[in-house]
Amino acid sequence: MTAEQLVAKYSAQTDAPVSSQLAIIGAHVTGQERILNAGATGLLEALCAHFADEVPELLNKRRQKQNRIDEGELPDYLPQTRAIRDGNWSIRGIPNDLVDRRVEITGPVDRKMIINALNANVKVFMADFEDSLAPSWEKVIQGQINLHDAVNGDIEFTAPNTGKHYQLNPDPAVLIARVRGLHLIEKHIEFNGQPIPGALVDFALYFYHNYRQLLAKGSGPYFYIPKLESHLEARWWAKVFAFVEERFCLEPGTIKCTCLIETLPAVFEMEEILYELRSNIVALNCGRWDYIFSYIKTLKKHPDRVLPDRQAVTMDTPFLSAYSRLLIKTCHKRGALAMGGMAAFIPAKTEQENNQVLQKVRGDKELEARNGHDGTWVAHPGLADTAMGIFNDYIGGDKTNQLHITRDVDAPISAAELLEPCAGERTETGMRLNIRIAVQYIEAWIQGNGCVPIYGLMEDAATAEISRTSIWQWIQHEKTLSNGQLVTKALFRDMLAQELINVEKELGSERYQASKFTQAATLFEQITTSDELVDFLTLPGYELLTA
Structure with missing residues (x-):
């Protein structure tokens, strides 16, 4: 599904x-x-x-x-x-x-x-x-x-x-x-x-x-x-x-x-x-x-x-x-x-x-x-x-x-004032960090852990939501990164594959293989490349959550 x-x-x-x-x-x-x-x-x-x-x-x-x-x-x-x-x-x-x-x-x-x-x-x-x-x-x-x-x-x-x-x-x-x-x-x-x-x-x-x-x-x-x-x-x-x-x-x-x-x-x-x-x-x-x-x-x-x-x-x-x-x-x-x-x-x-x-x-x-x-x-x-x-x-x-x-x-x-656009760069480093944070958080969540220390921050559903919806937004509005790359579904999928390798290196192969990164990456890819924004990642995530 x-x-x-x-x-x-x-x-x-x-x-x-x-x-x-x-x-x-x-x-x-x-x-x-x-x-x-x-x-x-x-x-x-x-x-x-x-x-x-x-x-x-x-x-x-x-x-x-x-x-x-x-x-x-x-x-x-x-x-x-x-x-x-x-x-x-x-x-x-x-x-x-x-x-x-x-x-x-x-x-x-x-x-x-x-x-x-x-x-x-x-x-x-x-x-x-x-x-x-x-x-x-x-x-x-x-x-x-x-x-x-x-x-x-x-x-x-x-x-x-x-x-x-x-x-x-x-x-x-x-x-x-x-x-x-x-x-x-x-x-x-x-x-x-x-x-x-x-x-x-x-x-x-x-x-x-x-x-x-x-x-x-x-x-x-x-x-x-x-x-x-x-x-x-x-x-x-x-x-x-x-x-x-x-x-x-x-x-x-x-x-x-x-x-x-x-x-x-x-x-x-x-x-x-x-x-x-x-x-x-x-x-x-x-x-x-x-x-x-x-x-x-x-x-x-x-x-x-x-x-x-x-x-x-x-x-x-x-x-x-x-x-x-x-x-x-x-x-x-x-x-x-x-x-x-x-x-x-x-x-x-x-x-x-x-x-x-x-x-x-x-x-x-x-x-x-x-x-x-x-x-x-x-x-x-x-x-x-x-x-x-x-x-x-x-x-x-x-x-x-x-x-x-x-x-x-x-x-x-x-x-x-409450709606004022926010200045700042969209960087390749920021996009890759979003990917690593979101996929690790989703993986932890579907295993039953909703509060996860990642890269010096205590991540919960809200911060993971920012990570995945930012990329979705950049794709939908055909935004470019500061290095000139156009953010597309294909670019996201390529980066996701690369960052999964980096996450495995960070965690070690034994821990990575024993986890649920395949399921997490599949869900992450689906909700980030969907033409309509999925309101909350926890809705489809709830279907995968360990009972």
């Missing part, structure tokens, strides 16, 4: 009617009965009965909007919601344990990762069921078990190869769970014969098993919501939260969420997203890597908006700077925190190399703190102290955030 056929298959599934029959599909995995008990499945079935059939409608609205943009329309602020943007309102409030989020660490729901992240010098750990997790059924279930143990405070891990023992420190970071995006299904649970939204699975299971203990500890059921594209999707989440709060006799606003603004359409609806979720939301986050990917995907038919090498698209690029500053201004106007983006670097092996890494991190985080962000993300505990020191300097010891920075002196940020 081609990548296009796989995506079409998913579209057909999400358009199917939904009613009231929940079934667990596929092989049993260890711990399944603990997580999928009667109470949890009862909640999940109720959520599916009330809300699952709206998801294909929301996805269809995305497609309709994208079709208009493909035909020449450019994204802009919504005239029909101007009253919300001009209105005098604010969010409900921020719990005490979320008012200070100056450094957050993110990573998958792996047991050792959870312990190390919660013990790091950070305020928050975002446990990720989305971009850094390849959602095999075993990992989805085990991830819920791991988080349940973490909330209970009794999570432990002993490394089988070294015997090293890991356990929680007395004062761990605050835990937030990131659920999957609305476009992703969970094929191991069906409702009336159809796979259900992965987002509902992650939300329902984490909430049900942990809300009592979290509230008893003075915290709460906190979530990160990814890849929203409109305030209508935020409204859907608000209804889900309100339904669950009423079902469990909780005060309205008990469930709290942070929404990632990581799609180009969403940046024009930030105030509306805050408004729809005003009872539950506490912050917006600059999901910068997915945002760059979304810029490519949304403007894919616009030849004047083609991006250069990924390495040239930094946060001081005009369209990204406008995005960051607008998010801060919007959030602080409404009483919400404005979180900065990810430092994807990982510590290097030598002192000299590591100093260079830390210098890059300092520059990035100083820009965010100076702009007025209330906190930032790191991908590795080894970067936490650097990020914490910078935000401590800007926030100070007597404050917990930078909500006082309103950016009211800024001129209004126009749609043209």
Whole structure:
């Protein structure tokens, strides 16, 4: 089956009617009965009965909007919601344990990762069921078990190869769970014969098993919501939260969420997203890597908006700077925190190399703190102290955030600024690097690993998406590299064959041959040379994912 056929298959599934029959599909995995008990499945079935059939409608609205943009329309602020943007309102409030989020660490729901992240010098750990997790059924279930143990405070891990023992420190970071995006299904649970939204699975299971203990500890059921594209999707989440709060006799606003603004359409609806979720939301986050990917995907038919090498698209690029500053201004106007983006670097092996890494991190985080962000993300505990020191300097010891920075002196940020083309070269070196990164990431993902260190960066689905869609965009618009080469499907295929040889040399033949690079390269080639851009590599990748 081609990548296009796989995506079409998913579209057909999400358009199917939904009613009231929940079934667990596929092989049993260890711990399944603990997580999928009667109470949890009862909640999940109720959520599916009330809300699952709206998801294909929301996805269809995305497609309709994208079709208009493909035909020449450019994204802009919504005239029909101007009253919300001009209105005098604010969010409900921020719990005490979320008012200070100056450094957050993110990573998958792996047991050792959870312990190390919660013990790091950070305020928050975002446990990720989305971009850094390849959602095999075993990992989805085990991830819920791991988080349940973490909330209970009794999570432990002993490394089988070294015997090293890991356990929680007395004062761990605050835990937030990131659920999957609305476009992703969970094929191991069906409702009336159809796979259900992965987002509902992650939300329902984490909430049900942990809300009592979290509230008893003075915290709460906190979530990160990814890849929203409109305030209508935020409204859907608000209804889900309100339904669950009423079902469990909780005060309205008990469930709290942070929404990632990581799609180009969403940046024009930030105030509306805050408004729809005003009872539950506490912050917006600059999901910068997915945002760059979304810029490519949304403007894919616009030849004047083609991006250069990924390495040239930094946060001081005009369209990204406008995005960051607008998010801060919007959030602080409404009483919400404005979180900065990810430092994807990982510590290097030598002192000299590591100093260079830390210098890059300092520059990035100083820009965010100076702009007025209330906190930032790191991908590795080894970067936490650097990020914490910078935000401590800007926030100070007597404050917990930078909500006082309103950016009211800024001129209004126009749609043209948010869409401004990005200068920079398209190089052969950059294209070859994109190929090596994407093929190694896809290979790891289909083996069940969604968070992969490659060439000094912690790569997840978002960064791999940039790598493959950049090349697709260059091919479609017949762009040339800085050396004069025309980027064509044939050039890409030649480079892919050459870079697979280089990857084998880097990894060693034994490791390479034992891996799934043939499958990964086939998928990569299909989705990069397809005439229509495949929305997410994880859609066809899910078909290949180890069960």
